[in-house]
Amino acid sequence: MAEQAIGVIGAGTMGSGIAQLAAQSGYDVIIRDVEQELVDEGLDRIKENLAEAEDREIIDDAGATFARVSGTTDIGVVTDEPTFIIEAVPEDMDLKKNVFEELDEHAGPNTVLGSNTSSLPVTEIASAADSPERVIGTHFFNPPVKMELLELITGHHTNDETVDRAEELAEGLGRTSILVDDFPGFATSRLGVILGMEAARMVEQGVASPEDIDTGMEKGYNFPMGPLKLGDYNGWDVRVEIGESLAEELGRDVFKPPTIVKQMVRAGDLGVKTGQGFYNWEDEQ
Numbered sequence: 228m229a230e231q232a233i234g235v236i237g238a239g240t241m242g243s244g245i246a247q248l249a250a251q252s253g254y255d256v257i258i259r260d261v262e263q264e265l266v267d268e269g270l271d272r273i274k275e276n277l278a279e280a281e282d283r284e285i286i287d288d289a290g291a292t293f294a295r296v297s298g299t300t301d302i303g304v305v306t307d308e309p310t311f312i313i314e315a316v317p318e319d320m321d322l323k324k325n326v327f328e329e330l331d332e333h334a335g336p337n338t339v340l341g342s343n344t345s346s347l348p349v350t351e352i353a354s355a356a357d358s359p360e361r362v363i364g365t366h367f368f369n370p371p372v373k374m375e376l377l378e379l380i381t382g383h384h385t386n387d388e389t390v391d392r393a394e395e396l397a398e399g400l401g402r403t404s405i406l407v408d409d410f411p412g413f414a415t416s417r418l419g420v421i422l423g424m425e426a427a428r429m430v431e432q433g434v435a436s437p438e439d440i441d442t443g444m445e446k447g448y449n450f451p452m453g454p455l456k457l458g459d460y461n462g463w464d465v466r467v468e469i470g471e472s473l474a475e476e477l478g479r480d481v482f483k484p485p486t487i488v489k490q491m492v493r494a495g496d497l498g499v500k501t502g503q504g505f506y507n508w509e510d511e512q
């Protein structure tokens with residue numbers, strides 16, 4: 228089934244980014260948040276980003292693209308037309324389960340339900356739905372319009388049709404998809420977090436400067452961006468949270484954040500978003 232309309236739950240950073248990507252790819256999109264003000268903020272962000280994309284000649288007509296996007300606070304409206312709905316509410320299991328219970332109740336039987344979780348078990352999120360076979364992890368990267376990967380995560384009950392529909396959607400959105408089983412850290416965070424934590428441990432031990440460690444990986448291993456710079460972009464608070472949860476789930480110390488990272492987080496040096504991480508980003512604010 229080719230999707231015509233996409234529903235997005237949550238109009239925050241990722242929800243608005245996914246909605247923008249879908250609109251740019253030719254889909255009609257309806258985005259839902261809990262308050263009208265939040266819906267409007269999400270829509271404004273999409274409108275601004277589309278105008279910028281037009282200025283940079285990435286799209287032809289920002290107005291026509293934005294006309295494909297609408298917003299609502301009503302669960303009945305967001306589940307009315309779309310046959311693929313992507314949840315992008317905060318990373319909280321109870322919240323996500325409530326959303327999936329509600330979506331499962333309202334959405335028609337042909338609707339696939341995707342979760343943009345970056346670390347929570349998809350199987351547990353899906354357990355809130357009466358039809359867990361139509362639930363799949365659809366993990367986009369930030370910002371969704373620029374990052375080409377879509378990590379698809381199959382829960383214990385996810386069926387083949389759901390996987391096919393998610394892979395078709397990835398193609399429709401111009402993303403490259405990978406298919407991953409529901410293991411802690413999926414395929415990307417599991418490797419990415421180790422690299423970031425180990426690079427930070429190397430700074431702590433005085434092995435080399437952040438610049439030299441990153442340059443080593445960029446020039447020697449052909450990484451487009453070194454692990455410390457990437458951690459600054461992701462935010463070390465988010466990295467610490469994922470690292471600690473993976474250390475516990477997988478029972479491996481290599482995921483544990485070193486003291487230098489914990490101290491940076493305590494001091495509020497989270498990376499690009501606060502202007503300081505392993506690098507200074509004040510000029511980029």
Ligand SMILES: NC(=O)c1ccc[n+]([C@@H]2O[C@H](COP(=O)([O-])OP(=O)(O)OC[C@H]3O[C@@H](n4cnc5c(N)ncnc54)[C@H](O)[C@@H]3O)[C@@H](O)[C@H]2O)c1
Nearest residue numbers: 237238239240241242259260261315316317318344345369
């Ligand atoms: N930010 C990132 O870099 C990133 C990258 C990949 C994945 N993710 C994942 O994406 C998800 C969303 O993250 P975010 O950064 O966009 O969060 P965010 O806080 O920017 O946005 C979440 C939005 O969801 C809304 N919301 C809460 N409950 C809702 C409900 N019941 N119905 C509709 N909307 C509701 C909130 O009001 C908020 O506007 C999380 O699971 C996160 O782990 C984030």
